[in-house]
Amino acid sequence: MIETKNKLKELGKKLRDRGAEHQEVLRAQLIGRMQDQEVRTSYSVLKPLVFSGASIFAVIALVIFTQLDDERVVAYAPASVVSEDEFFAGEGTVTSDSYYPYVTGYAPSQNSDDNDIVDYEQEHGSMLETSVTINLLTREEDPLGTTESLFTSFGGHISSIYDYGMGQPTTITGFVPADSYFLFREQLRDLVKSDRFMMESINAQDLIPSAISIDEYIEDVKTQIEKTTNQTKKDQLETQLENLQESRESLDSRVEYVTVGITIEESSGVWGAGDQYELERAMYGFNDPGFLDQACLNVVIVIFWFVQALSVAFWILIPIGIWLLVRRKNRRALRVLD
Amino acid sequence: MRKRFLDLYDEYHPKLYAYVLVRVRQKQEAEDIVQQTFTKALDKIDDFKPRRGATFGSWLFQIAKNELVDRVRKDSKLTFCETEVLDEKTADGSILNDLIDQESWREVICQIEKLNELEREVITLKYLADMSYNDIAKITEKKPNTLAVILKRALEKIREEINV
Numbered sequence: 001m002i003e004t005k006n007k008l009k010e011l012g013k014k015l016r017d018r019g020a021e022h023q024e025v026l027r028a029q030l031i032g033r034m035q036d037q038e039v040r041t042s043y044s045v046l047k048p049l050v051f052s053g054a055s056i057f058a059v060i061a062l063v064i065f066t067q068l069d070d071e072r073v074v075a076y077a078p079a080s081v082v083s084e085d086e087f088f089a090g091e092g093t094v095t096s097d098s099y100y101p102y103v104t105g106y107a108p109s110q111n112s113d114d115n116d117i118v119d120y121e122q123e124h125g126s127m128l129e130t131s132v133t134i135n136l137l138t139r140e141e142d143p144l145g146t147t148e149s150l151f152t153s154f155g156g157h158i159s160s161i162y163d164y165g166m167g168q169p170t171t172i173t174g175f176v177p178a179d180s181y182f183l184f185r186e187q188l189r190d191l192v193k194s195d196r197f198m199m200e201s202i203n204a205q206d207l208i209p210s211a212i213s214i215d216e217y218i219e220d221v222k223t224q225i226e227k228t229t230n231q232t233k234k235d236q237l238e239t240q241l242e243n244l245q246e247s248r249e250s251l252d253s254r255v256e257y258v259t260v261g262i263t264i265e266e267s268s269g270v271w272g273a274g275d276q277y278e279l280e281r282a283m284y285g286f287n288d289p290g291f292l293d294q295a296c297l298n299v300v301i302v303i304f305w306f307v308q309a310l311s312v313a314f315w316i317l318i319p320i321g322i323w324l325l326v327r328r329k330n331r332r333a334l335r336v337l338d
Numbered sequence: 339m340r341k342r343f344l345d346l347y348d349e350y351h352p353k354l355y356a357y358v359l360v361r362v363r364q365k366q367e368a369e370d371i372v373q374q375t376f377t378k379a380l381d382k383i384d385d386f387k388p389r390r391g392a393t394f395g396s397w398l399f400q401i402a403k404n405e406l407v408d409r410v411r412k413d414s415k416l417t418f419c420e421t422e423v424l425d426e427k428t429a430d431g432s433i434l435n436d437l438i439d440q441e442s443w444r445e446v447i448c449q450i451e452k453l454n455e456l457e458r459e460v461i462t463l464k465y466l467a468d469m470s471y472n473d474i475a476k477i478t479e480k481k482p483n484t485l486a487v488i489l490k491r492a493l494e495k496i497r498e499e500i501n502v
Contacts, residue, residue, distance in 0.1 A: 001493055001494070001497060003497075004493050004496055004497040004500075005465065005493065007446055008446065008461065008465035008466070008493075008496075009465050009468075011443055011446055011447070011465070011466060012356060012465045012466035012467065012468055013468075014443075015355070015356035015359055015360065015466055016352035016353060016355065016356045016466075016467075016468065017352070018355070018356075018359070019351060019352050019355030019356065019359070019372070020352075022351075022355065022369045022372065023348070023351045023352065023355070026351070026369075026372065026373055026376065027344075027347065027348075029373075030347075030376060030377070030380065031344075033380050034342075034343045034344045034347060034380065035342075035343075035344055037342070037343035037344075037380065037383060038340045038341065038342055038343065039340065039341055039342075039343055039346055039383060039386065039394055040339070040340050040386075040387075040388055041339055041340065041341050041346070041388060041393065041394050042339040042388055329483070330481070330482035330483050330486075331482075
């Protein structure tokens with residue numbers, strides 16, 4: 001077979017060489033038309049791939065951006081009863097001045113039972129979202145169990161809520177009386193400790209810094225007075241204390257309320273599934289899902305991504321693999337005949 | 339990638355010439371067809387758009403095939419093997435008479451002519467015109483796997499007849 005091929009190749013060469021003379025003659029005839037002419041000889045695979053990839057990326061980006069929640073700023077009116085919904089808890093009726101559908105589209109429905117704890121259930125629309133049970137404890141049981149209650153119990157109120165969605169921090173801004181500020185802060189930290197999804201950073205705005213520092217200073221001086229045994233020093237400290245207290249009193253007349261901004265951030269949500277719940281948790285408290293619920297959610301998420309991976313494999317990887325195999329087979333077959 | 343037409347001309351002229359020559363067996367006619375092919379290629383160059391698998395060579399040979407369809411004498415049933423090739427007085431201008439000064443070459447060409455149309459086409463394109471498999475696949479509209487089978491069969495037939 002090899003000899004046959006070689007013979008044919010040799011014959012072909014002879015025939016091709018025979019055309020040399022005509023090649024020159026024809027070249028001379030057509031040179032005027034040929035010399036400036038260029039021809040695109042190859043097909044760029046990269047360009048269609050780049051355009052396809054860019055199109056897909058643009059679509060994905062568009063989907064993501066349209067899913068981003070708009071900034072939701074809700075003017076909070078604690079004094080007004082926006083909804084007449086009432087919920088029953090135990091023996092008493094608890095109405096919340098601040099019950100307000102602050103997040104559009106998340107209007108909760110409520111159930112009530114004879115238990116002390118009133119449950120709110122919210123259903124969200126994707127397979128990753130599960131129904132969330134939100135507990136609102138009665139005032140009798142835990143008046144400081146929620147951020148909202150925390151403000152009101154100290155004579156303050158919430159003024160605004162910023163919820164950007166998509167896992168971004170939620171900021172609650174409110175007012176508390178200046179003289180209640182430190183206790184308020186302690187209680188808030190206790191509340192945050194009990195919720196593993198919640199973190200806080202208190203940014204006391206518009207607070208005259210000296211008020212805070214004076215209070216701390218006053219406490220510090222009082223402690224020193226108690227500890228010192230040196231009478232001379234004690235006298236000096238008491239004089240200092242009087243001065244500080246005078247200063248503090250003068251500040252009191254000017255500072256009535258402290259503006260407090262609380263940032264609620266999701267600390268360790270599972271695959272980001274907890275981000276849409278932090279606001280409700282911040283307002284009404286949160287009943288952490290148990291280990292079993294969390295495990296079930298994890299399983300659902302894993303299955304979801306597994307299905308996605310299968311889809312990619314089926315629609316993209318398998319066709320590419322088949323194409324490569326066929327191409328390799330063809331090349332091998334033809335190489336034998338060269 | 340872009341190439342100068344002149345370079346493509348120099349690359350494909352010998353191949354086209356050999357292909358057409360074997361098909362028409364007449365020097366003058368072969369030269370006319372080759373000239374016509376390149377002239378038409380220049381006229382239609384703006385229409386040529388390389389797609390995956392399509393090359394300038396396959397496009398050029400498609401033009402040549404169309405020319406051959408018009409030119410080949412359909413009433414001519416004589417093959418090369420049947421003509422008196424060694425007699426100068428026959429003088430039909432056949433280049434093959436001039437070329438084939440050895441019995442072995444004549445025998446090879448005879449066997450090529452005895453193949454069926456597709457086998458003859460593939461053998462001619464591959465070994466006489468020295469075209470790539472990609473171009474041959476495009477010209478014959480056959481898959482590479484099929485080409486492999488056709489080539490192998492054709493080579494075996496030729497080998498059996500000429501014992502090479």
